[in-house]
Amino acid sequence: MTKYSALGLLRGVFNGQSHWQPAWRDPEPKASYDIVIIGGGGHGLATAYYLASVHGIRNIAVLEKSWIGGGNTGRNTTLVRSNYRQKPLHDFFEFGLKMWERLSDELNYNVMFSPRGALMLGHSDSDMAMLAQRGDAMRVDRIDAELLSRDQVAKLEPQLDMSRDARFPIDGGLIQRRGGTARHDAVAWGYARAADQLGVDIIQKCEVTGFVRQGDAVVGVETSRGQIGAGRTAICVAGHSGHVAAMAGLKLPVESQTLQALVTEGVKPMINGVIMSQSLHCYISQSDKGGIVMGGDPDNWPSYAQRGQPMVTEGAIAQAIALVPALSRLRMLRTWGGVTDMSFDGSPIIGTTPVPNLFLNGGWCYGGFKATPASGWTYAHTLATGTPHALNAPFDLGRFARGDTIDENGVGPMPNHR
């Protein structure tokens, strides 16, 4: 496989770009693998890549029921940040953010990571106190955070309605300047290409329909393309975690809901970074093609349908227009919905399960995209060694029984009230 380079692009100018080759193979499944990863999204592909590149395990299959990156990897708002409040989340997501910063070089694939700044708005004195507390917590853990005055916010995002009689008056904000956006498809494709080069079999249109058991242990999977043996089996299927885990008799602390987002027609640059309001629940950014990408609350009721109801997007749009009135002039291009596995404390689950040889990576709620590199890296470590890395040890499945939840929002065991 040729390395992508500027010189290669230049050479293509003279050969009519005829040198392009498929970025990964389309292999038939082998009878068995050392590790079988269920789910060819960003997380599954990243896991395969780090298993091969960091741990030297190359006899791996990634099984995807449709096409890679077609699930939640292609159904998010592409935001990348590490501006959380609690230590385990700081450690995990900051490790991930540092991986994003060098990901394009590492994969030899432009994931278009754009650290344009992730700004959280404050709408009241108490909001500003909360933001200051969050910023302090971040800085104590050596993560960049900067509390901004009202004037600084106005200068940074001139399109915001800064008037005093605005529906949601803005008093200031907290910015993580290293946060930003990335290109979702490129993340899946970049990891797929890099993993494939190291010998990983990426098998698309291969749906897992059951587990092969030997005693308690999982020793393989039944798929729509036949039985495949596995030394270790890794669930990495986001919204379908509960469905797949149930095949192994596990009942997980997750409930699947729809999360929607939308994009407008493309316009000239008008939103400089990522604008978030957590007091409302609204995310606004501008894609590199010019479309304004917006997201809001999940649909808050269980569904596997990959489509939501307009009522919820209408709420997100109303908030966005209240914050940036000029958005009311734009036409919506399309909306999409993904199946998110809402966990019971809002934090992910990465680790072992009570079933021998079966591992779980799920419960990402609506925050999985930004976690892709760190999730793959820590899951690969867990799969290769059989024990969690220090970064993902707090995110084990047993934390709920221990009362050791990582509840960023402090709302208790209610997946629909996050």
Next chain:
Amino acid sequence: MMLITCPHCGPRAQAEFTYERTVDSVVQPGTDPAGAMERLFTRANPRGLDDEIWRHTFGCRAWLVMTRHRVTHAIEAIRAVGPEALP
């Protein structure tokens, strides 16, 4: 949007209703800690039918139990909640 037939008010738009939790996640008094743990912190979460507790929050405010398909959103049955409706 689903059309939900409230046992008290008749067919109404989903916008009037809110989802609470599944029937099997209600903890009854006297449940042992392991049972309470399972009910509070796990869900069957099937890609099919499940019994869900909803509320006609922006209508008559009564609770109801809905048997609903999680992929097609087809509603199989709706019944009013009484003591007999809970496990």
